[in-house]
Amino acid sequence: MINGSASDRIDVADRGLNYGDGLFETIAVRGGAPRFWQRHLQRLAQGCERLGLPAPDSQYLASEAAALCVGVERAVLKIIITRGVGGRGYRPPTAAQATRIVALHPWPDHPSSNADTGISARLCETRLGHQPLLAGIKHLNRLEQVMARAEWNDVDVAEGVMLNNAGEPVCGTMSNLFVVRGGVLMTPDVSDCGIAGITRQRIIEIAGEWGMRCDQTRLTLDQLRQADESFVCNSIIGIWPLRRIDAWTFPVGPITRRLVGAVAEQAG
């Protein structure tokens, strides 16, 4: 659905295609409704503010999403907002008319055991560039993630951990990263690169409700290697414990198990 009309084609002059000038959200649909809608909408609005885009009309978006989700048990809802059609040239048009795309995708066929027994991951060679101006938001410039995900074909490796220019772990190619050390949760700060994930934020809040310390901080590779527990998360996979990163192994520990359950069960 594009700007409220049934369509799957956009103008080749759209700035989303030409410059990646826009944002997206990837939302889990369960039982006919998008989960954590308000949170996704809020992040989208924050992204729009950062890019100087008019925020999309939330009522239009909600009704379009609802229409697509009717009777859908499990799917992925993807929203893309771009700065719309513009002439050639980087300069944003003064009166940009945003393009609003809402589309339903099949639920990915990840092994259901991933959340129980954990996954194998690798350290990616592709580094995340330092760009505080674009960090945190879910914009359409994703070549770093594409290059990182293209590094491996081994079906037994479910995710790759990406480092920043300083060699510090920041996130997975499609997920946020957490470690547990001495009962304390740590997740890399995303103010210089990476995305501020919705599930990441939920975990920070759940930890708060449990009275468990959760630091958003710079994480060193040694701290990751020496973690008691480690996991990745996003809105579609929930939490996947990391059982292995290359040669490093981790147990699927009690705090991770408790969070897997809490994240899956929480309504929203």
Place this chain on the structure above:
Amino acid sequence: MINGSASDRIDVADRGLNYGDGLFETIAVRGGAPRFWQRHLQRLAQGCERLGLPAPDSQYLASEAAALCVGVERAVLKIIITRGVGGRGYRPPTAAQATRIVALHPWPDHPSSNADTGISARLCETRLGHQPLLAGIKHLNRLEQVMARAEWNDVDVAEGVMLNNAGEPVCGTMSNLFVVRGGVLMTPDVSDCGIAGITRQRIIEIAGEWGMRCDQTRLTLDQLRQADESFVCNSIIGIWPLRRIDAWTFPVGPITRRLVGAVAEQAG
């Protein structure tokens, strides 16, 4: 024209839109033909190799470009190559079917005096992230340029100079940068960020033919400030002397003038 058919619409599932997973070329059309076609095609092929994309069929591209340029005195030809339609997820499809877009745009209405009397520019606050994996090629992840170009509305400022994370000048938002110091040309190295422009390369070669030294190197802000002459260039504007960058002023010097003429007159 999309994949050889007359169309101006692409699939919303195209990875060019979703991730900026592709490349582009912006080519001057003069007297019915694209200028420096082989150079643009070669850079496109290099970009494809860097991104792991199959290079587009050069015969198809050439015939599509030729068809669009028939009888066109002056225009801009834009080519976009993307990794094509893929499912959701960063992983490139194993058998990617590239999308090939060839479109004609109007010649921009920059003042014709820019090349003679020079332009005013500004130093942009938006920095270029350090990303050697993507530097040099003309990929579709251009939010840094969009953000930089959005910094000013003053019509008397024709370009912005962008710095890297270390505060060193690298390029303009839409151009490459050169300085002249003591009869020597210098242009910032583009192996960590920036684009390896076609006109930049032509200038390096012209300098070589003239027996003039031209260093591709790290340039400091002081070296720029203290330049005898300074200019920006791209395939559409040719060369624009920099008469001013914020409060710094420069003369339109003899080497720049000679290069303006050589770049404009060279066949290709």
